[in-house]
Amino acid sequence: GAGVSQSPSNKVTEKGKDVELRCDPISGHTALYWYRQSLGQGLEFLIYFQGNSAPDKSGLPSDRFSAERTGGSVSTLTIQRTQQEDSAVYLCASSPSPGAGTGELFFGEGSRLTVL
């Protein structure tokens, strides 16, 4: 596709359930990022994938959060045993390989997660 695609756009779940959020980056982009945006807050870094390198997981808030990237393309963010404080918009972004562009991140429209 032309841009970063995220699904679902909206997800309502009950506390304690697991959720999976999907990101399809721009074709050819080797870097993929997940950020979290809570209501009225800034963007909180979660995890970064670059090619086949080990991901930078330094932003994951707890071990309930995990992410994988298959085949260097699609990524899935999984939140286990969801809590109400996990409610937020989860944004995915991609960018060309380092040195191949300006460093611009291209964001999707996000997946809005509501935990009841």
Added chain:
Amino acid sequence: QQQVKQSPQSLIVQKGGISIINCAYENTAFDYFPWYQQFPGKGPALLIAIRPDVSEKKEGRFTISFNKSAKQFSLHIMDSQPGDSATYFCAARDTGRRALTFGSGTRLQVQP
């Protein structure tokens, strides 16, 4: 430290006025300072960016001013328009880490 501090949290400007948003940082390893614009329901999009070897960059009505010694940078929107109403985020990236660190955002409202 990775933190980037942004102010004000919200800003109301009359059409035709100048909007100014400020950011400050501590990490001297930051080497790239972009500003992103976000409309409701959309993801942020790059607006303008600067590297620390220049003190100012202008693109149309948007200007970044950068003060390396003070570790501060700001976004100026000249002749602000109602279509500029959005949330603006400053960000920074250090040489050893590819992910951007974002400020907390400024919600700009330009009144007609």
